[in-house]
Amino acid sequence: MEVDSDANSRFLDGTRSFVGWFRAIPGATFHNNIAVEDLRGQNAGRGIIATADIEPDTILFTIPRDAIVCAATSALQSQIPQIFNLDHDDADEDGDEDEHRSTSQDSWTLLILVMMYEYLQGDASRWRPYLDVLPTTFDTPMFWSPAELSELQASALVAKVGKEEADLMIKSKILAVIRAHEHVFFPAGSHRMRDEQLFELAHRMGSAIMAYAFDLEKDDENGDAEEDDEWVEDREGKTMLGMVPMADILNADAEFNAHINHSENALTAVALRPIRAGEEILNYYGPLSTGELLRRYGYVTPKHSRYDVVELPWGLVENELKERVTAGKSVDAPEWDAVKRITESDEEFDESFVLERSSDDPDSTGKLGADAIFDGLPDELGEQCKRYLKAVKKVTNAAVAAQALSDRDTRKELCLQSVLGALQSRERQYPTSLEDDEQLIHAGEVVGRQRMAVWVRRGEKQLLREAQLWIGRELDEMRSKRTRAHEDDAPAAKRRRC
Numbered sequence: 001m002e003v004d005s006d007a008n009s010r011f012l013d014g015t016r017s018f019v020g021w022f023r024a025i026p027g028a029t030f031h032n033n034i035a036v037e038d039l040r041g042q043n044a045g046r047g048i049i050a051t052a053d054i055e056p057d058t059i060l061f062t063i064p065r066d067a068i069v070c071a072a073t074s075a076l077q078s079q080i081p082q083i084f085n086l087d088h089d090d091a092d093e094d095g096d097e098d099e100h101r102s103t104s105q106d107s108w109t110l111l112i113l114v115m116m117y118e119y120l121q122g123d124a125s126r127w128r129p130y131l132d133v134l135p136t137t138f139d140t141p142m143f144w145s146p147a148e149l150s151e152l153q154a155s156a157l158v159a160k161v162g163k164e165e166a167d168l169m170i171k172s173k174i175l176a177v178i179r180a181h182e183h184v185f186f187p188a189g190s191h192r193m194r195d196e197q198l199f200e201l202a203h204r205m206g207s208a209i210m211a212y213a214f215d216l217e218k219d220d221e222n223g224d225a226e227e228d229d230e231w232v233e234d235r236e237g238k239t240m241l242g243m244v245p246m247a248d249i250l251n252a253d254a255e256f257n258a259h260i261n262h263s264e265n266a267l268t269a270v271a272l273r274p275i276r277a278g279e280e281i282l283n284y285y286g287p288l289s290t291g292e293l294l295r296r297y298g299y300v301t302p303k304h305s306r307y308d309v310v311e312l313p314w315g316l317v318e319n320e321l322k323e324r325v326t327a328g329k330s331v332d333a334p335e336w337d338a339v340k341r342i343t344e345s346d347e348e349f350d351e352s353f354v355l356e357r358s359s360d361d362p363d364s365t366g367k368l369g370a371d372a373i374f375d376g377l378p379d380e381l382g383e384q385c386k387r388y389l390k391a392v393k394k395v396t397n398a399a400v401a402a403q404a405l406s407d408r409d410t411r412k413e414l415c416l417q418s419v420l421g422a423l424q425s426r427e428r429q430y431p432t433s434l435e436d437d438e439q440l441i442h443a444g445e446v447v448g449r450q451r452m453a454v455w456v457r458r459g460e461k462q463l464l465r466e467a468q469l470w471i472g473r474e475l476d477e478m479r480s481k482r483t484r485a486h487e488d489d490a491p492a493a494k495r496r497r498c
């Protein structure tokens, strides 16, 4: 109990000193009608709440660019300038491209180094009160146990967690730099951390950057803020990333009421519509699926479900096509291998396809319109099915090809049925059903990480079902078109016989 109340007062003290520090930054503003609040009760850490009604276009707060933690503002750049030159070729002087890529920095790894450097400076860092309110633990799957990860079941998210890649990156690009410049990273008289401790700190900073950092290069060549793609944040390491105190205290959802504008000297948070007293001020992280929101930010919300996706491996479709195209006739293994080779040698060949719904973007006030709907398979999947059938025609014997691939409609029907079968197989890869997961969620039987995993897998299964229903409707339509055509033909034939 005592530990809890200590942690609680540290949390509240942290908020107070952070807000005091922020308000004292020259050029920073913080509107009187907002406050940083404790939202731990709803599992949302800190957030910003309106304490009184706010009009649209109100500037909620301003962060001068020189208060942002990034490569351009940290003293680390003047201490080891050689690692900050991002304008390098992909090969080193000896032309060793792989070696160069594994040791050279990008904006992502540089920000990890900057954050670790600032953290290790302790009180000497000008961002100390800000660093103190950053989380030390995360709910992103990177930190989940194998048992927790297994709750994601057959979700493609499991393969995207990327713990091993992160470990390799930290070893080659972070630890190597710190060990080569220990005198820079560890102030005189401070304790030099062991490798395991640095690894842990690097993971912590990497995860904080993943969930908190902003892409800072949003201005076009004329210095005006770009309108297009403003919501989208870069995580590829190509543009300058920075940690923006206060902007990153905003929580976010798929429906939101504030936006961060980027201008030459400052970033400003602006109200997009009227915000009532007591409402949370929410930012937007983009049209992310539940799985992607969890992977990057460690939380899920019902409103992001509209952007859910599910991966359909080509192998499942191929199995179904193979079975249907032969309809019991035997085809030799070498012939199938040849079909596979032809299909896979195509430049456009895809290993898997992403299914998603059609959804409008949020409007300019951050509101969402009509529900997202599943209204079709990816065009590329249809094209790949067609190419596969062409290859079958080329390679297998005429009897097989003639019947199954006779006309355009028959081929289309065969493709749809095959994708339908593949979707059913994909659904069976998850050990629990959609109904089981709905029950778990509605009964409130799952909490924490398990609850988030159930949300991810339930969303994927839901989408698989919607895709199956869509194909069912397409097939029904094709069949009734065919029946109508027969009916139209029938009286004419009769007439001819008379």
Ligand SMILES: C[S@@+](CC[C@H](N)C(=O)[O-])C[C@H]1O[C@@H](n2cnc3c(N)ncnc32)[C@H](O)[C@@H]1O
Binding pocket: 042, 043, 044, 045, 046, 047, 133, 134, 135, 211, 212, 247, 248, 249, 250, 251, 252, 253, 296, 297, 298, 299, 301
């Ligand atoms: C940029 S920070 C926002 C501030 C954060 N709540 C804090 O206490 O520092 C992003 C993190 O906040 C949390 N978060 C953001 N939006 C949320 C929401 N709508 N519900 C729950 N947690 C949210 C997630 O943990 C996410 O990784």
